[in-house]
Amino acid sequence: MTDIGRCAFSDCDRLTDIIIPDSVTSIGHEAFSDCTALTNITIPDSVTHIGIEAFSDCFGLTTATLSGDIGSSAFNNCYNLTSVTILEGAKTIGDYAFQYCSSLTDITIPNSVTRICEGAFSDCDSLTNITIPDSVTSIEAGAFSGCDSLGNVVIPGNLTNWERAFSDCAGLTGVVISEGVTNIAESTFEGCTGLTDITIPDSVTSIEEAAFLDCVSLNNITIPDSVISIGYKAFSGCDSLGDVVIPGNLTNWEGAFLDCDGLTSVTISEGVASIEAESFRSCGNLGNLVIPDSVTSIEKYAFSGCIGLTNITIPDSVTSIGSSAFSGCTGLSDVTIPSSVTSIEGGAFSGCSSLTSITIPDSVTSIGAGAFSRCNSLESITLPFVGHAFNSPDKRFFATIFSSSDDTVDTAYQSVPSSLKKVTITGGIRIETNAFYKCSSIEEVVITGGVKAISSDAFAYCTNLRSITIPESVTDVEPNAFYRCDLLTIKGVENSAAERFAQEWNIPFEYLTHDPGSSGIGDVDGNGAVDITDVMATCKILARAAGGTPPTPAEVQAGDLDGSGTVDILDVMAICKILASQNA
Structure with a gap:
C-alpha cells in the first residue's frame, strides 16, 4: 500500500489507534476526518503528502508526529491536540492546517520548511512558543493570527512575505526582527495589544500599511534611517507611544501616526521634504514638534485635530500649507508663517479656536476658502490681499477665508468671527466692491501696501468700523465706499485722496505724520x-x-x-x- 485514499476512514468515530506502514507515501483528502476517538498518530518518514482535511475534527487527537507537506486544514479543529512534531523534509504547512487547535502549546518546525500558509496556526490560542527557522521565506496572511498566548517571536532574516502573519496576537509582548528582513508587511502586528517593544533592523526599508495598527501598549519604537516608506495607519492607535523620531530618508508616510493619542513629542530629522497628509492627524496630546529646514510642504490634514499643539514654528523652507493641515488644533495660540510660503489651502487653520492673531506674509499668493473658518478667538489678521474669490481669479472678498466655498457674498459675512477687530492689508491693487460686505465685527482696518483704489461699497455695512488708515498710494476712493459706516474716522496724510474723500463725505479725518504706505x-x-x-x-x-x-x-x-x-x-x-x- 502506498496511498490511503480520500475519505478512507472518514467518520470512523470508534477508531482509536492506527499504524501506518512505511510503504505509504500519501494520505488523501479527509482520509481520517471526524475520527473523533483517535488519540494519537505517527506518520512515517515515507509520507510526503498529507491531504486536505486529512485529520480535521479528530477531537480526541492529542499528539502527532508528522512528515511530508501538510495539506490545507489537515488538522483543523483538533481542539485537544497539545503537541505536534514535524519531521525534517516537510516544506509546506498548508492553509489553516492547524486552525482552531486550541490546546496546542508547542510546535517544532524543521529547517526544511520554507512556507507557512494562510491561517496555518490561526486561533491556536494556547500556543506559547514557536521557533521559526531561517529556511522560512513566506508566512502568509493570518498564519498565527489570534494566537493570544504567544509571548515572544523571532522573525527570520530571509522572510519576504508575511502580511497579517501575527495580527491579533493579544499576548505578544516582544518581537525581534532579524537582520535581512526588508519590509514589515501590511497588518503584520495589527491588534497585538500586549506588544510593548520591538527592534527594527537597519535592513528594513519599508513599514507597510497598518503594520502596528492598534498596538495600544507599544511604548517604544526606533525607526532606522534605512526606512524610506511608512504605510497608511502603520502606527495608528498606538496610544502608549510617547515620542518618535522620523528618519531623514522618509519620503512616503501618509497617515503613518494617525490617532496616536499618547504621542507627545515628535522630532522630524533633517532630510524629510514633506510632512505627509494625515501624518499626525488626531494626535491629541502632541505638544512638542520640531520641523527641520528640509521640509518644503505641510500636506492636507497633517496635524488636524492635534488639540494639544499650542505653538508651531514653520521653517523658511516651507512653500505650501495644505488643506485642513492644522484644522481643529483648538490649543494653537501662536503660529508664525514664514515669507517662503506662497499657498495656504482651504481650511488650513479652520477651527483653531485659540488663535488670536495671524500674520500672512506678502509671499502668499493664494488663500483657500475657509482657511481660517471657526477661528472664533481671532482678534487681528494681517494679509497681503483682501482674501479669496467666489468663482473668480480676483482675490477680492475678505469673508471667504472664513467661509465655505459654497457661500456667496450674501452669506459669507456670517462666518467672520465676532472676535475679529483689526485687519491689516499689506498688498493688492484695488479693494473691490463688497470686499468687506457686512463684516460688522471689524473696528479697525490698516492699509499699508500698494493699494491704489477703494471701490464703491467696499466696506458697506461695516457698522462697527471706527478707523481706517489709508496710505498715499490710494488715489481713488469711490462714492459710498464706506456706506453705513457711521462710526468711521479716516486716517491718512495731508493732501491725499483719503483726506479729500473724508472732506467730501463729511467723515472725520485724522492726520498722520507718517505715510503708512512708506517703509x-x-x-x-x-x-x-x-x-x-x-x-x-x-x-x-x-x-x-x-x-x-x-x-x-x-x-x-x-x-x-x-x-x-x-x-x-x-x-x-x-x-x-x-x-x-x-x-x-
Missing part, C-alpha cells in the same frame, strides 16, 4: 504712526522670541531701527527716543 520703520503695529502702541508691539515680539518664535520678516523690517538684522531691546529704546523727540 514703516518704527511703525511696528502698522497703524500708520510711530506711537506708544509700537513700544508695546515690540515688547510682544521680544517675548515671543524668548519663547522660541522669531520675528517675521515684516516685523524685522518695521522694528529693526538700529540695523542689527533683528528686533531687540535696543530697538525698543530707539522707538522711545522717537516718541520723546515728538513730544519735545
Whole structure:
C-alpha cells in the first residue's frame, strides 16, 4: 500500500489507534476526518503528502508526529491536540492546517520548511512558543493570527512575505526582527495589544500599511534611517507611544501616526521634504514638534485635530500649507508663517479656536476658502490681499477665508468671527466692491501696501468700523465706499485722496505724520504712526522670541531701527527716543 485514499476512514468515530506502514507515501483528502476517538498518530518518514482535511475534527487527537507537506486544514479543529512534531523534509504547512487547535502549546518546525500558509496556526490560542527557522521565506496572511498566548517571536532574516502573519496576537509582548528582513508587511502586528517593544533592523526599508495598527501598549519604537516608506495607519492607535523620531530618508508616510493619542513629542530629522497628509492627524496630546529646514510642504490634514499643539514654528523652507493641515488644533495660540510660503489651502487653520492673531506674509499668493473658518478667538489678521474669490481669479472678498466655498457674498459675512477687530492689508491693487460686505465685527482696518483704489461699497455695512488708515498710494476712493459706516474716522496724510474723500463725505479725518504706505520703520503695529502702541508691539515680539518664535520678516523690517538684522531691546529704546523727540 502506498496511498490511503480520500475519505478512507472518514467518520470512523470508534477508531482509536492506527499504524501506518512505511510503504505509504500519501494520505488523501479527509482520509481520517471526524475520527473523533483517535488519540494519537505517527506518520512515517515515507509520507510526503498529507491531504486536505486529512485529520480535521479528530477531537480526541492529542499528539502527532508528522512528515511530508501538510495539506490545507489537515488538522483543523483538533481542539485537544497539545503537541505536534514535524519531521525534517516537510516544506509546506498548508492553509489553516492547524486552525482552531486550541490546546496546542508547542510546535517544532524543521529547517526544511520554507512556507507557512494562510491561517496555518490561526486561533491556536494556547500556543506559547514557536521557533521559526531561517529556511522560512513566506508566512502568509493570518498564519498565527489570534494566537493570544504567544509571548515572544523571532522573525527570520530571509522572510519576504508575511502580511497579517501575527495580527491579533493579544499576548505578544516582544518581537525581534532579524537582520535581512526588508519590509514589515501590511497588518503584520495589527491588534497585538500586549506588544510593548520591538527592534527594527537597519535592513528594513519599508513599514507597510497598518503594520502596528492598534498596538495600544507599544511604548517604544526606533525607526532606522534605512526606512524610506511608512504605510497608511502603520502606527495608528498606538496610544502608549510617547515620542518618535522620523528618519531623514522618509519620503512616503501618509497617515503613518494617525490617532496616536499618547504621542507627545515628535522630532522630524533633517532630510524629510514633506510632512505627509494625515501624518499626525488626531494626535491629541502632541505638544512638542520640531520641523527641520528640509521640509518644503505641510500636506492636507497633517496635524488636524492635534488639540494639544499650542505653538508651531514653520521653517523658511516651507512653500505650501495644505488643506485642513492644522484644522481643529483648538490649543494653537501662536503660529508664525514664514515669507517662503506662497499657498495656504482651504481650511488650513479652520477651527483653531485659540488663535488670536495671524500674520500672512506678502509671499502668499493664494488663500483657500475657509482657511481660517471657526477661528472664533481671532482678534487681528494681517494679509497681503483682501482674501479669496467666489468663482473668480480676483482675490477680492475678505469673508471667504472664513467661509465655505459654497457661500456667496450674501452669506459669507456670517462666518467672520465676532472676535475679529483689526485687519491689516499689506498688498493688492484695488479693494473691490463688497470686499468687506457686512463684516460688522471689524473696528479697525490698516492699509499699508500698494493699494491704489477703494471701490464703491467696499466696506458697506461695516457698522462697527471706527478707523481706517489709508496710505498715499490710494488715489481713488469711490462714492459710498464706506456706506453705513457711521462710526468711521479716516486716517491718512495731508493732501491725499483719503483726506479729500473724508472732506467730501463729511467723515472725520485724522492726520498722520507718517505715510503708512512708506517703509514703516518704527511703525511696528502698522497703524500708520510711530506711537506708544509700537513700544508695546515690540515688547510682544521680544517675548515671543524668548519663547522660541522669531520675528517675521515684516516685523524685522518695521522694528529693526538700529540695523542689527533683528528686533531687540535696543530697538525698543530707539522707538522711545522717537516718541520723546515728538513730544519735545
